[in-house]
Amino acid sequence: MFKNYIKIAFRSLWKNRLFTGINLLGLSLGLASAVVLILFIQRGLTFDTFHKDNDQIYFVQTADKESRYNQTVYPILDQLLKTYPEIEKGTHIQGWNNVWINYNGKDIQGNTKYVDSTFFDVFSFQLKYGNPSTALKDRQSILINGDIAAALFGDKNPVGKTVTVNDTLNFTVTGVLEPVPANSSIQFEVLVPIANLEADKGFRENADWYNTFAAVYLKVKAGTDIGKLESKFPKFVKTHFAEGAKDRTIHIAPIKDFIHFQNPFFKSMIYGAMTIAGFILLIISINLINLNTAVSFTRAKEVAVRKVTGSTLRQILIQFWLESGIVLVAALTLSIIFAVTYLIPQFNEFRQGRMQLMVNWQQDYATMLILLVIICAIAFIAGTYPAMYLNKLDIRDTIKGTLTSKPQSKGWTKNSLIVVQFVLTIVLILGALSVRMQTGFMRNAHVGFDKENVVIVQSDMQYKNVDAAMGQFSGILDDLKQNPYVKSVATSGVVPTKYWSNYNLYLSESEPDKEVRLRQAGTSSAYAQTYNISMIEGRDFSDELDKNGENNPVVINESAMKALGWKTAVGKRIHPKNNDKIYTVIGVMKDFHYQELKEKIEPLIHWYEGKTALNSYLTVKFTDDRHVAEVMAGLEKKMKMMPAKKPFKFFYLSEELSRQYNDLDGIWKMVNFVTMLSIVIALAGIFGLITLAANQRTKEVGIRKVLGASVHGVAILLSKDFVILVLISIVIAIPLAYTFVKSYLQKYEYHITMQWYTYVMVGAAALLLTILTVGFQSVRAAMMDPVKSLKSE
Structure with a gap:
């Protein structure tokens, strides 16, 4: 009996090969995308959960008035182990x-x-x-x-x-x-x-009870009440922390939450992947159900004959389940091949080395089981609905063929599914547009400094003789400053896009009770000049004026001046909370975006590092781009004369600024692929349905043409229902998309505003594509010879 089921299934699929092909295309592409997204979701949800006794592993956090971060003071570990018996083990994990x-x-x-x-x-x-x-x-x-x-x-x-x-x-x-x-x-x-x-002396000097740079992990005893343990920490801080740090609080958080504190966007990425995967699976399921339901009307007589000859509902269901299952298994096979050979490598490329996806059949059995369950559910629904519907039809009417002239007259379910499918597609299109437009905005926005014709050399090449390298480097700087093609030169520990996460609390000499958290970094003279950063007050560092460093000069940004409550800053004096070293403000830079535009410009302080400091970066501003290659070749030759372990490397600032948004590019590529996929699936489904509708109304079309109906009129008759459904979809989708896009864009400190006409244009485009799709097949059906049409049934 099962052999007969198989034979009939393949015959039916081949007979309706257009719809089988549409289903295979949509399902294989959709499932391939779902495989990648589910793998990513699985990796994301299981982040840091592979350790034994994972629920007992915590990390120490520090919180102050402004933020909570995943570092703490270095000596804390030994003291925690001595003080609290609930803590079983602990370790530092220190990068230096x-x-x-x-x-x-x-x-x-x-x-x-x-x-x-x-x-x-x-x-x-x-x-x-x-x-x-x-x-x-x-x-x-x-x-x-x-x-x-x-x-x-x-x-x-x-x-x-x-x-x-x-x-x-x-x-x-x-x-x-x-x-x-x-x-x-x-x-x-x-x-x-x-x-x-x-x-290391430098490390020991910083490893005190004030500086928070240490990553400390704890393993607590099983059954420990974490809330009760944390309630003891305020007393611990008052007892051990440095005088300037006693107002901080410390916390412990499960290791599985580390990634979410370190990268708050990661959770949004996982939820976004879940949403997109859900959209994809819903769209391909709707398409399969709609096409199967539509095609089932051509099989009404077959089901009726089966019932007359004694077939039960169970046997009819098995036949339809088997056909859906064959299509889905074939689609899954194609999707896995496509995902492994193309989509996963593409995904890994845009992730740039972070959390790379690799299919491990032993470890990823859970993912495969999830996919199998999803496929079984889709096959069950896609097979059950048409089988149940046909089983309820009156056998006498079906045998007579009275259903063939009025197909889908009660297709509210089909129509609802088409609306849902197009709503999801339009939302995805607008979502992809918002990602693209936001990325373009951030890449092209004015960042407050000059990025053109700026080349940055990674000058910390791990020299074997540092003292000799310092002397040679000083000469290299002098030569560059004399070069007619070089406009300006600066050395610095940081450059835009590569600022340290190095903060400290500072107090104003005039208002000692006011604390301001400043991001700090070191630069040399001509930093503002080289990057063309405007000075709203005072001056930048000068090798001549600041060579003695007697007044410990610093340059702050506009945000720092506002945070300190000053209307003017030059000459004002500040000091770090953890010591009494006085710094004198000599200049105020206009705010500039030294990190991605998704981040707010924070209060910033630069200290002076000296005339010939062999810093991490050497910035060269050229007069134009015609002689860059020539000058850089000469610079490389000179710097290679200083024996070093690292190779000579440089990058263009404009390219680096663009590169920092590669993640967004990757997200856009993924969303764009899914969007194109949903468009193809939706239009293919509509094409299949209009083709079937036209075939089922062949005699009606012939009679109408004989009675004088025009091709235009018949085409409108066949396609108007689908056009109306798409219009309803647009009305529903635009408010939903607006809410989604607004929520997404508000995650960025600096973002675009999607104009109303963008939503209208996307809706119009969706309508136009639908009209073209259904119009083509409607016109083709309307142009058929009425003599042949009247003979067709």
């Missing part, structure tokens, strides 16, 4: 510098984290080689990932080998790390015991 590892003359640098010996007691990162319980016990031990191990040692097990770290120290390789999961907020390539960092 990326160490250089040398073996047999080969140097390699990796993303380095300094950790305590208890690191593997808290976390469940895996080792390919080595023992996690002893790998970090010795101060001069080092763990490396597989890529670094392969680069230095080939395919051999390097545990026990001795490597040279930072040119001077001998370390023993005690472990090789397995790849860190992509959905881990802690990413590293090298692990080194933190005792090495504590031996």
